[in-house]
Amino acid sequence: GDFPLIFERSKPGRRAAHPPKPDGESLQALLGAEHLRAAPPKLPEVSELELVRHYTGLAHRQMSIDGNFYPLGSCTMKYNPKVNEEAAKLFAELHPYADPDAVQGALELLYNLQRDLAEITGMDAVTLQPAAGAHGELTGILMIRAFHEHRGEGATRRVVIVPDSAHGTNPATATMVGYEVKEVPTAESGEVDLAAFRAALGPEVAAVMLTNPNTLGIFETNILEIARAAHEVGALLYYDGANANAIVGRARPGDMGFDVVHLNLHKTFTTPHGGGGPGTGPVGVKAHLRDFLPTPIIKKVATPEGERFDVDVDLPHSVGRMRSFYGNFGNLVRAYTYIRALGREGLRGVSSAAVLNANYLRVKLREAGFKIAFDRVNMHEFVAQPPAGVKTLDVAKALLDYGMHPMTVYFPLIVREAMMIEPTETESLETLDAFAAALADILRRAQEDPDALPNAPYTTPVRRLDEVKAARKPVLRYTP
Amino acid sequence: GDFPLIFERSKPGRRAAHPPKPDGESLQALLGAEHLRAAPPKLPEVSELELVRHYTGLAHRQMSIDGNFYPLGSCTMKYNPKVNEEAAKLFAELHPYADPDAVQGALELLYNLQRDLAEITGMDAVTLQPAAGAHGELTGILMIRAFHEHRGEGATRRVVIVPDSAHGTNPATATMVGYEVKEVPTAESGEVDLAAFRAALGPEVAAVMLTNPNTLGIFETNILEIARAAHEVGALLYYDGANANAIVGRARPGDMGFDVVHLNLHKTFTTPHGGGGPGTGPVGVKAHLRDFLPTPIIKKVATPEGERFDVDVDLPHSVGRMRSFYGNFGNLVRAYTYIRALGREGLRGVSSAAVLNANYLRVKLREAGFKIAFDRVNMHEFVAQPPAGVKTLDVAKALLDYGMHPMTVYFPLIVREAMMIEPTETESLETLDAFAAALADILRRAQEDPDALPNAPYTTPVRRLDEVKAARKPVLRYTP
């Protein structure tokens, strides 16, 4: 039967948790009846054991990195070290409005992380505020806009250039900042079409947003030229850090000419994805953008008693605040822990192994009968296509029966039936071999029986959901 | 395919964990080559992610209370509160050989638990040393033997009486202490046959071991008479606490006339079963046995600076030490936490609900077509039997397909095709209804198709293991 909803397990009078009991005046007396709600919210009422069975059962209906290979392209589903969780617990009780002298350890950690991420990206200053990659993009593009406004070019620079292979967040971010989006095409090399790019440039361009390597997993070899051309027309260059796992420890966006860069700590720096968040998207900038950073920023100050860490909320041209408090502090602790664990050599090993794994898997998939879009040495990910007559969606669903999570499908948009595959560095060759073998087996089955794949998966708790029905008449909450 | 062994995932040179690196003199220099092994042990070599996938996968191949109804009779598979685990962590780093003044909190907890368990059982003193129920039995019977020896009756008292419904540990324990075992039969009432019991008594009897309620879930209503008769011939009465969940908070073995009692903290007091341990089996005694307790015992002493807790290792007639250090301290913390959480009323609620659930389920199973052995108001558990033509083993295996763990099967030995069922107090009526419905469905299937049950289970990771093969040519370790 259906797995019950927690509301369907509910029975009036049951409960799992026991907070301190009230014992004083009534709420009517303390607050006034006019402020009180008429009826309590209908939250579930279950015993602690029923609660445990429910969420244990749900956990068993969920694939995860800890259980399964999970090669979602551009998502960098690498292993999340458990020691990071121990580190985060050390700071779980701190309050952001405590006296700064009482939280010097937390502030020092933030300061160190700002410094380390600046070094890793080759930038001059870093904000840790943004709560996700897309939030980092918003922060960065807001800063670019403020920069242009400060120079009196706010009214004229209205365009943001993105490649047609870009992540959807890039154009969506530009729109949120009030910019128009201009797309430039991808050349046959898999890189940005340089001529088209040059043609798109002009004095109306505020920013160019690039991912490098791009979503095809290909390094933009013309990056220095692109940067020069953009800067020549007064545009700034934004680095979407979603693919930073390909270059971490080996190359730095700052050296490539980027003015602003965000990093996804939940990708490159192993904070858990949590089923879709919380992420964290710190943003680094070159010196000329430093004064536009959002506040607060952590600074180190020299005092007669030694160095001390404090919170700076007064930047002259700050874009303002991007979110409350110090950002996703818990994840900042995790990422800091990861960076300290790996050190400089370890970080370089990350990109080395990530790129090695991706290239190995590319070759294996070619052998297994898949077409590689832009088949050249790639970086951390690559895009494959099933042979004619086989749909990517069917391949993805069939993979579920092998205990593996599918790759990203139908992205980037410029590749028909795209399968975007990022194995990450923490997977073994044995796992990659098993994945390639599963894909080969799926193609074999497709040839032997045309009905085999369209009906897959067969062994999952539910099979092929009716998504049209879900969208046509949305049921978005339980009603008894 | 087969789920791989961790050894089969191993590859030389991989590793998950990174301890501090050696940096000084070689072991040859420090220890001498003659003390060193020739080759390293062939332990698994895996990355941290491979390690995680392995043990996450194994966890998914395992039923547990947190995932499944688990009504093993006499095992008291009740819910293990998570707050107990938080409490245990507070003491994880303490060392038992620390200065007693540096561990006063731990000693106070032990003292409090000794006191509380004495109150709950109605005894005068308690040792927390025994590591499991059977270990508690050994401790108790050793004390009884020491008591008789002290009185000069060691040579003559050579017999321990146990009912034929007793747990296997009872006779096994008596043997370990050098005693002969005499079994007494069960009467039609489901209680000990009083006449046979009286006949078995004599001056050679050292102890009588009883579980009350017994393994049929029936309270021995003649307990006061049994105690009187045993004491009259100079025998001592031992209480096997495996079934204490039936009476906790309502009745006390001490009041029934028992001289020695053990409790299973992993049954009545919610410390986790851990897949088969660690358990914990504290033993309480009446005053006349106090001097025979094993050491150490925690005592409270008055000092000029206030009260202080100390360790007593000098009891005049102690049976000696039962295990190292202070027993399973971590579990003692958990049990203490549970007792403090529930308090006197909460403990009484435990036995009330445990007995209510068991009787409800007994009635439901009768309705579902099962025979109830000794069908009367029972305590925390009862014994059922499938109808003619259906085997208990098949019922158990069929239950697995319903996501439920079977009851204890083929025990007690005195009931043919016994199904010994203990639902515990933390299960809801809805869960009991689902269990009864599953059993009814299983009987229906047995009638409709004689092959249905003998081939069950159908949906488990593996099905019906060849136990004869395992025992005939034992393979007890992996060999490459």
Next chain:
Amino acid sequence: MNYLPHTPEDVARALAAIGVESVDALFGDLPEALQVGELRLPEGLDEAALLRHLRALAAKNKPVRASFLGGGLKGHFIPAVTPHLALQSEFVTAYTPYQPEVSQGILQATFEFQTMMSELTGLPISNASMYDGATAVAEAALLAVRHKGRHRVLVSQGVHPETREVLATYLRPLEVALEEVALRDLTTPEPAVGEDVACVVAQNPNFLGYLEPMPALAEAAHAAGALFVAVCDPFSLAVLKSPGEYGADVAVGDGQTVGNPVAFGGPHFGFMVVTEPLLRQLPGRLVGETTDLEGRRAFVLTLQAREQHIRRSKAKSNICSNHQLSALMAAVNLSALGPQGLREAATKSVQNAHLLARRLAEAGLAPLTHKPFFNEFAVRLPVSARALRRALAEHGVAAAVPVPASYGLGDAALFAATELTTPEDIDLLVAALGRVLAPPPTERANLVEASV
């Protein structure tokens, strides 16, 4: 240390399969000039040294014996079972449930979360979570601007100052005018709402802890055809009138109080719950119910045409990752407490705050108004709040969130209590206040100095 499975043999085997000589050769597309030598980072640490380093940092934070800090985040009761269940690795290490067949765990839990937020707020449609309360308010204003096609937003000064800052950051580039409604005696007076106003935003309890006249504010907004955006503390909704009851169109807020640790400010999660007509304007993820091939109930991400990965520059927001795990933790926690537990906790929290206010008044710190407050309130101080906070911290008491000068209240601070506050905690605070505010001469000197 590192987390790589690659042995030297693995590397050789992979290189051979690829047909290149070395790992460096795989990076041949990177211009030589871009290849960095050594980053200026320390060497990696083994796990023991790593935790020693982190523990040493944590030890630089002062131990807290009792806390009365609020200002948007509070240390509420979270039973041990909540993190135990929410932080199972199947939830923690999964990603966005793009493949519903193998993501029913997160999808169903999110559907249940949406239902709980709907119940708490009294509005029908909740999304799957936002980054935090502040960004949720900003997204709510953008929603109103889109929906109404109007370019003015009124926000009460009672809304958390940091939230108003974020709101300003988000609205500025879109040339939406943002106006503040100043407080009068610490709550929001009925504002004049022009016909060009897209929405009125007010917070209850407000930043200073006091209860706002939400029904009147909603009516004022609606009278001008504007939306009413209610910023609320979900913990308080256990007992306070719900946004649905007073006619709010959008309920937003920060969910920390119903199941996330304070964690120095994050992560926790924002929520957004709206009325039916606003459904297609809602930013962020939504989980809907449907059936599978075999007719079984199942859950799936739905109405994704609003989102950036489908609509790109025409999306309702650029949000991609939300705060799924923090929201899941709240869902587990709300299920653990149930309506009774949540009501008891809220009631106890209010009772404790009122006890605290009485004790502070007795100690000479009078409240700034006698209007009703929930579990936090403002008092006038004889010294600067920053100086008092620092002095109290020396006594192990975390208290006195400074009221920003923009409120024009002089030296004032917020004090909060929760259901976890004990009489002993309050005794500690009162004793520390006694020492700090009537200190021996040298401590007094320090206090004055720190207050400069």
Next chain:
Amino acid sequence: MNYLPHTPEDVARALAAIGVESVDALFGDLPEALQVGELRLPEGLDEAALLRHLRALAAKNKPVRASFLGGGLKGHFIPAVTPHLALQSEFVTAYTPYQPEVSQGILQATFEFQTMMSELTGLPISNASMYDGATAVAEAALLAVRHKGRHRVLVSQGVHPETREVLATYLRPLEVALEEVALRDLTTPEPAVGEDVACVVAQNPNFLGYLEPMPALAEAAHAAGALFVAVCDPFSLAVLKSPGEYGADVAVGDGQTVGNPVAFGGPHFGFMVVTEPLLRQLPGRLVGETTDLEGRRAFVLTLQAREQHIRRSKAKSNICSNHQLSALMAAVNLSALGPQGLREAATKSVQNAHLLARRLAEAGLAPLTHKPFFNEFAVRLPVSARALRRALAEHGVAAAVPVPASYGLGDAALFAATELTTPEDIDLLVAALGRVLAPPPTERANLVEASV
């Protein structure tokens, strides 16, 4: 608080189904005289008050800045991943794997554990675990007595004193004679083994930390037809000669050092590994490999005819619950470390102990012998060990396990180091020793007093 799901309606429904009036009626079999009124226990606590109480108790333990305590248990490196994996609730809340179809998790993990213990000890057959090292030694002696039909056991004085006490407790009622072989210069001399001796038991490293001549002891035992029982620290077996290499028949010991926290002495686990001929005498659970109905590899409890639930009074031991979860934690931990990690940890531990010994010697505390030691050693003290231990504890240093008087070494104590010991830890100890052993007059007075 309680953990019951029963609402009043549930109770009424259940009672109606059973056909009784009240819950009390279900207890009608209990004589009135046996029904207790109220136990003398406090009322139950809510969860917050409960944790406050436990934390207050924990706070009565003195904080430890550096520890050098050993004596059978040591604080070794356990990576964060070990408890994370071993303490998954599927393992924690399962019971003995009586139903193998749904218990492959614990069964396979145990089979793997058996293999690891076999590898470490160099002997072929490991059981699934025992309570602890001391009871494992006692069970090993009983095994030898059963196997040989002899009634005398020789035990080295180098075996942990608590282990020898437990051994005595177990052997006494069976009228087996227990004789001790006194140490000579802190290790075991070759004993005279009579033909009536069932086994010789020796420990390596011995209780004082020194390496024993195990091959010679084994030979002496075998020459008399007795079994040789080696008590060993599995952590040391990363590098030390294995029991299999020197011909031991039984290897036993306590597994705490390879993956369990010290936890004030428990729970951890004992292990027992034996040669083929002793298989049917082995006490405790065994997991074996087999196949299922479909020919798949699978694991199952096997050879249960040795156990109490089948054989009752004729069982090899009364053991029922073993220490499965503690053993699982060790299996995870050994897999995390691998042979390289374990070797590195052991080597570092030995290096640190030798560094510690040098520093102590420089500080005036000379070792009692120059024989090789592993990661613990004995030094002579100018004051009683108990007094020194107490004085050091006042400085946050946990050290100086007293050597029992029975060793005849005068005032002496054990000092241990592990791979986690840092140079700073040793500096702390040396500084504290400096203060304690050459203290200002008043501290000296206290020391003398405490030593009485």
